[in-house]
Structures are given as structure tokens and as C-alpha cells.
Amino acid sequence: MEKVILPNGLTIIFEKKESNSVVVEVMIKVGSNHEPEEERGLAHFMEHILFEGTEKRPTNKDISNEIEKVGGDFNAYTTNERTCFHVKVLKKHFHVAVDVLADILQNPLFDEKILEKEKKVVLKEIDMVNDEPRYYQWILLNKTLFQKHPCRNPTYGDKKIIQNLTRKKAINFFKNKYVPKNMVISIVGDVKDWKSEVKKNFLLKGGKEAKLPAIVEPSQKKNLVKKARRKIINTYLVLGYKTVPRRHKNSYVLDVIDGILGRGQSGNIFTEIRSKRGLAYDVGTESVAEKSFGFFAVHATIDKKNVEVVKELMLKELEKLKTISVKDLREAKDYIEGDYLLELEDSQKMADQLLFWELTKDYRLMKEYLKNIKKVTSADIKRVIETYFKHYAMIVIEGK
Incomplete structure (x- = not known):
């Protein structure tokens, strides 16, 4: 294993593994725990909207086709503490994985019409989770178990905040959180040019790592x-x-x-x-x-x-x-x-x-x-x- 921190603050972790494939995963060190009350759900919303178009690839289909036409797959997820985007391709297409991830994480369009459409998708997702007991039981558990820690708030956020989300607010959240010092890239596979490929594509500068305030969670005194x-x-x-x-x-x-x-x-x-x-x-x-x-x-x-x-x-x-x-x-x-x-x-x-x-x-x-x-x-x-x-x-x- 090898770890490198680039001059712009971006961290890369490389694990050499003999395989036909290579996986590139980018972690942004921000999740629902980092959200103030007025931004609940924005970390999860970013996971959705960043796949919806860039200057180079204006549509969701353009982005997905770039990976899928070489037989690869991609996905993303949001937790309380991180947001991750990952791509898996044949190692000969390593540069494609890095290029696409760098593109969506640096050049999203935040198209107004697409943003409104994706807000509806996220609201439906929230309804689905709340309607499905095998998911909702965990939402209810965290809400009941924790009194002060922000993990008591659902990762999917607050419906009213998502409904009222503007393009300006979404862009501000993105610019503040999606910065090199708040990102870590892991690469697993047998590729040689991993450092130069990342350095060439991830050109963001500035920013700082997201920090959680110190939280004292009270002990539980009764059932x-x-x-x-x-x-x-x-x-x-x-x-x-x-x-x-x-x-x-x-x-x-x-x-x-x-x-x-x-x-x-x-x-x-x-x-x-x-x-x-x-x-x-x-x-x-x-x-x-x-x-x-x-x-x-x-x-x-x-x-x-x-x-x-x-x-x-x-x-x-x-x-x-x-x-x-x-x-x-x-x-x-x-x-x-x-x-x-x-x-x-x-x-x-x-x-x-x-x-x-x-x-x-x-x-x-x-x-x-x-x-x-x-x-x-x-x-x-x-x-x-x-x-x-x-x-x-x-x-x-x-x-x-």
C-alpha cells in the first residue's frame, strides 16, 4: 500500500492487486453529520446531481455511456460521515475511470431543470424509505437512541429543505465541500501511472477539510x-x-x-x-x-x-x-x-x-x-x- 498527498492537498491511496480490473473510488469527507440544520440532505443530494451532466458530458447518459461502453460500472453512496463515488473498469481503461470521476467532481452543470427533476427523485426516495419498515426501523432507532449526536438525523435529509433547495445553495455547498483537502482517492488494481493520471485530472485547489464539532452524547439512564x-x-x-x-x-x-x-x-x-x-x-x-x-x-x-x-x-x-x-x-x-x-x-x-x-x-x-x-x-x-x-x-x- 502507498499513500501520496498531492500539492493541492488531495490524498491518494494505492493498493497494487493483480487483476484484469481496476477500481477507482473517491471519498468526500462530508456526510449528513456535517450538515447544519438548514442544509440537511445536501450531502445526499450531491450524490444524485453530480451524475446529471458536466460541460464535457452534458447529460446523465453521456456520463454513464462513457463507463458502460467499455464494460465498466459505477455507483455512489452517502453515509453519515462520507460521500463516495466509485468506478470499476478493465485496467486498460483506467484513464477513463479517472477522467469521468474528475469531470463529475469538478465540472457539474447544476442545470436548473435537472436540479428540479432530481429534487423530485430524492423526495420519492425519502417517501420510499419511510414507507418501508425494514429501512425505517433504522431511521427511528437512531432518532430514539441518540439525543445530541447528528447521526440521529436521516442521511436523506429534510423534505422541506430539499423542496426549497435553490441552484445557488447547491453550488455553494459543492464549492465549500468538494475541495482537494476534503477528498481521498483509493485505487486498487495493477496500474503504473496512477499518480500522474490523478494529478493530471484533479486540478482543484484550495479549501479545507470538513470537521465535526465536539459532541458530548449523554449516557442513557433508562430503557x-x-x-x-x-x-x-x-x-x-x-x-x-x-x-x-x-x-x-x-x-x-x-x-x-x-x-x-x-x-x-x-x-x-x-x-x-x-x-x-x-x-x-x-x-x-x-x-x-x-x-x-x-x-x-x-x-x-x-x-x-x-x-x-x-x-x-x-x-x-x-x-x-x-x-x-x-x-x-x-x-x-x-x-x-x-x-x-x-x-x-x-x-x-x-x-x-x-x-x-x-x-x-x-x-x-x-x-x-x-x-x-x-x-x-x-x-x-x-x-x-x-x-x-x-x-x-x-x-x-x-x-x-
């Missing part, structure tokens, strides 16, 4: 329950707990807990709730550790009449972790190792991981992850359960 109703048959249940950001050593312990409880069809939660009792179809766990926040959740899709039964089973499985067996601990670590290394065989996943760890602290920590997992002991698991799993936020989305 919280939030219910919502939808025109649905199933009931969606989530138990969530505030935990720690990725840089905290306990984040690795939480990943091992996730491996014990939630791995595939052999995790303890799946076994107890679905395999033994048939109380759910979809059931699992989530361990989330981002740069500035973290949470752990247990979730299940069940019949309304079984909410209390399933909740008690979830709590029982968490309690049982205080006396975890050597066998269960070893199997969880082996699962995480296999899952992690197999995922990194995918060049796009590796490019994404390099950016995640660089945002968190240092891209080289990607290679240290499994060492930190292997250090976790049964005593660590007991300590973490006793520290972070005292009070939950319970989300229930049920039929009207």
Missing part, C-alpha cells in the same frame, strides 16, 4: 420504547444500544459479539429465535462503528403477539454472553476472519475499506483489523456487555 404504525402485516422489532466509535478498542469486542450472535444461520440469535422456535424469518444483529459514533442492535421481523417473547429471548442471549465458551469465541473469530478476507478479494470492497480506515484514522489499520479481533477475550466480552448493554432503545413498527 426507551418507540412505536410506529404502518399498513403492514409483520411487526418489526429492534433493540439498540449506544456503543463506541471505531477507534475505540471496544469496537472490536462488539464485532466479536456480533459474530457470536448474528452470523448467518448459525448465530445464537438465529438459532434461538428462528431455528428452535420459528418466531421470525428475518432475524440478526448489527454492530456499527463509524468515526464519531457507534451502536449495536438486535432485530427481528415477527408476529405482533410475539414482541415480548422475542424481546426476552434477545435479552437472554445478550446476558448469556457474560459466560461465553472458548468454542463460541474461537468460532466467532474464525467467522470474522473468513468473512473479512473473502470480502477484501473484491477490489471495490477493498477500495471502500481503505477509505473507511483512512477517514477513521489511518488506512493502514485495515491490515491490523484481524489482529485486534484475535486479541479479544471472554473477559472483554463480559466487560463490554456490562458496560454498554444496561439500557436499550426498543423500536416496534406494527400494523395499523
